[in-house]
Amino acid sequence: xxxxxxxxxxxxxxxxxxxxxxxxxxxxxxxxxxxxxxxxxxxxxxxxxxxxxxxxxxxxxxxxxxxxxxxxxxxxxxxxxxxxxxxxxxxxxxxxxxxxxxxxxxxxxxxxxxxxxxxxxxxxxxxxxxxxxxxxxxxxxxxxxxxxxxxxxxxxxxxxxxxxxxxxxxxxxxxxxxxxxxxxxxxxxxxxxxxxxxxxxxxxxxxxxxxxxxxxxxxxxxxxxxxxxxxxxxxxxxxxxxxxxxxxxxxxxxxxxxxxxxxxxxxxxxxxxxxxxxxxxxxxxxxxxxxxxxxxxxxxxxxxxxxxxxxxxxxxxxxxxxxxxxxxxxxxxxxxxxxxxxxxxxxxxxxxxxxxxxxxxxxxxxxxxxxxxxxxxxxxxxxxxxxxxxxxxxxxxxxxxxxxxxxxxxxxxxxxxxxxxxxxxxxxxxxxxxxxxxxxxxxxxxxxxxxxxxxxxxxxx
Amino acid sequence: xxxxxxxxxxxxxxxxxxxxxxxxxxxxxxxxxxxxxxxxxxxxxxxxxxxxxxxxxxxxxxxxxxxxxxxxxxxxxxxxxxxxxxxxxxxxxxxxxxxxxxxxxxxxxxxxxxxxxxxxxxxxxxxxxxxxxxxxxxxxxxxxxxxxxxxxxxxxxxxxxxxxxxxxxxxxxxxxxxxxxxxxxxxxxxxxxxxxxxxxxxxxxxxxxxxxxxxxxxxxxxxxxxxxxxxxxxxxxxxxxxxxxxxxxxxxxxxxxxxxxxxxxxxxxxxxxxxxxxxxxxxxxxxxxxxxxxxxxxxxxxxxxxxxxxxxxxxxxx
Numbered sequence: 001x002x003x004x005x006x007x008x009x010x011x012x013x014x015x016x017x018x019x020x021x022x023x024x025x026x027x028x029x030x031x032x033x034x035x036x037x038x039x040x041x042x043x044x045x046x047x048x049x050x051x052x053x054x055x056x057x058x059x060x061x062x063x064x065x066x067x068x069x070x071x072x073x074x075x076x077x078x079x080x081x082x083x084x085x086x087x088x089x090x091x092x093x094x095x096x097x098x099x100x101x102x103x104x105x106x107x108x109x110x111x112x113x114x115x116x117x118x119x120x121x122x123x124x125x126x127x128x129x130x131x132x133x134x135x136x137x138x139x140x141x142x143x144x145x146x147x148x149x150x151x152x153x154x155x156x157x158x159x160x161x162x163x164x165x166x167x168x169x170x171x172x173x174x175x176x177x178x179x180x181x182x183x184x185x186x187x188x189x190x191x192x193x194x195x196x197x198x199x200x201x202x203x204x205x206x207x208x209x210x211x212x213x214x215x216x217x218x219x220x221x222x223x224x225x226x227x228x229x230x231x232x233x234x235x236x237x238x239x240x241x242x243x244x245x246x247x248x249x250x251x252x253x254x255x256x257x258x259x260x261x262x263x264x265x266x267x268x269x270x271x272x273x274x275x276x277x278x279x280x281x282x283x284x285x286x287x288x289x290x291x292x293x294x295x296x297x298x299x300x301x302x303x304x305x306x307x308x309x310x311x312x313x314x315x316x317x318x319x320x321x322x323x324x325x326x327x328x329x330x331x332x333x334x335x336x337x338x339x340x341x342x343x344x345x346x347x348x349x350x351x352x353x354x355x356x357x358x359x360x361x362x363x364x365x366x367x368x369x370x371x372x373x374x375x376x377x378x379x380x381x382x383x384x385x386x387x388x389x390x391x392x393x394x395x396x397x398x399x400x401x402x403x404x405x406x407x408x409x410x411x412x413x414x415x416x417x418x419x420x421x422x423x424x425x426x427x428x429x430x431x432x433x434x435x436x437x438x439x440x441x442x443x444x445x446x447x448x449x450x451x452x453x454x455x456x457x458x459x460x461x
Numbered sequence: 462x463x464x465x466x467x468x469x470x471x472x473x474x475x476x477x478x479x480x481x482x483x484x485x486x487x488x489x490x491x492x493x494x495x496x497x498x499x500x501x502x503x504x505x506x507x508x509x510x511x512x513x514x515x516x517x518x519x520x521x522x523x524x525x526x527x528x529x530x531x532x533x534x535x536x537x538x539x540x541x542x543x544x545x546x547x548x549x550x551x552x553x554x555x556x557x558x559x560x561x562x563x564x565x566x567x568x569x570x571x572x573x574x575x576x577x578x579x580x581x582x583x584x585x586x587x588x589x590x591x592x593x594x595x596x597x598x599x600x601x602x603x604x605x606x607x608x609x610x611x612x613x614x615x616x617x618x619x620x621x622x623x624x625x626x627x628x629x630x631x632x633x634x635x636x637x638x639x640x641x642x643x644x645x646x647x648x649x650x651x652x653x654x655x656x657x658x659x660x661x662x663x664x665x666x667x668x669x670x671x672x673x674x675x676x677x678x679x680x681x682x683x684x685x686x687x688x689x690x691x692x693x694x695x696x697x698x699x700x701x702x703x704x705x706x707x708x709x710x711x712x713x714x715x716x717x718x719x720x721x722x723x724x725x726x727x728x729x730x731x732x733x734x735x736x737x738x739x740x741x742x743x744x745x746x747x748x749x750x751x752x753x754x755x756x757x758x759x760x761x762x763x764x765x766x767x768x769x770x771x772x773x774x775x776x777x778x779x
Binding site for chain 1: 528545636735736738746
């Protein structure tokens, strides 16, 4: 089984004329193996286990197995796109995959109710925010065991993972999901608008960004200099976190035992973001446009800079924007670092899954180049494995320069979110602080002080 | 059959007090059994979907987990945690403010419309239908409609304001306006139901009492205050109770329109519960807050009944 799994990329259908086995054939063969092995005497114990098969020896070793697969989408086309990528795997292994789209806004409720039931999704996608919250409840299989990730046959593949992705996703020695993508954020800009405003140099830090955004804003006519999500609903914390790192701090201590929302560096990061709205007035006030409306405004040529995820690349390409655009990595701190932040995406297996071996096969396939390569290329995600290339366009076979650039940004300066069971609640509290300060309801100091108090209470609970 | 024979027969049929009591109990049991059998189709789901979950929620409010992981008894820990959470107190205040505003506004408007429909009956069916249609729309759709109504660039409200020469309002960026928006959306949705409810109630006011008041010289508003309102009082009480229960559970409009923002200014009690239960996996805290909500609703319901009882007692004393 591990032999098959370690070569999941090879699970693509061989060219033509392959012999097909029915479920009955498979069971007959399995029964034959089960009878023959005890006769060998010493192997009686292993005879009771599931028959070990090699993909080269037996097509569709999991014929008849159905896996429930769930994921919050990275694009409106994801279901069809994923179906096309999974088809060869299904054909080869015989696993039938039922794909459920779980909307981002309701994924907490959807997964909680699903995992509470007797037949949860066998394989699903979880970000580092939710991963350990679910994992520590016992609903996710611990993957860093000798059965799965640490199996000798998986050793060579495991060595290809970027170590930081595994480290950041491990909580108290347990890894509840196999890292599969690194997201990241980038700052898109409207080249035509910038040229019109006389912005000749693309900003590299938050001070330069404010100055450039002011020039764009001065164009008038309903044009805004900059936009970034600033409401908790739109995961505002996700877009500020890199600046927290840039200024040499974090929102949680290294041992995960205390929150560090309220310090001078974190306040400076938040102040820089708030100033764009309240002081410089180069960004629409909170609530005027949500995240999607901000993207629409950018597409309409009414925003100079928009800070969002690289997954917008495919949308901007498809929508054929009527102006020249490009992107850079998120702004650095003045005199500080220039990092890129994202949560990590993981493939997880339900601990109640009745088909764990098949689920593991699927997880390995999903993390392999056969899936993660084109998937990452399509949505602009950086790979977590050295043997996965998300910058290669599978249609043309050529390198995708934009995605390649995203990968360079991510791989040179990525810093992830330390995982923990309370992380979803802590980032919510942090998001509330950003929203409070950006609406002017509280000063930056007061908002962070409240977040510090609430976060401390959460960690104690 | 002769008269004498009849007398004998009646004598023979006479039951001792004990026999009578037994027969009477048997008869009542037989009748009750039939009644309970008719109630059974309601009683089973009532038990399964209301009584059991309520007691289960109370039990889980004293435990950690219980949904994804096995329940662990922690005493009053969840209650201590939520009572120290400023978001809960803010949510209770917001819910109360929302409920008062929404109930007051919808009752005033519905009563006015019901009085008009009661007075002018010609073509009233069209208006009744038009008023009732929003109630048929799912809450999510209502939320989406109001998102468009309040949109900064092309929403109806801002179009009206700009035409009046007033600057646009950022409804979703201001807590007061955002809550008002939820109130208006819910009033719009509930107006048809309450109008028809009050209309049905008004049609039960005896005409002869109104005529008598008219003969005594009572004018329109006086008749309404002295005759109509006292007769409507039980129906009004029922309406208040139902409206409190419904409005304290407001969630879907909040979810679609504001997601509790900006900065928790539209975070209601059910929104708080939902976040604890499903976003943060803090099930114990979620159930504790749910039990608190149940307590608040029960208290307000009891208070409404008590107030009505006091009023009735005062009226009887007079």
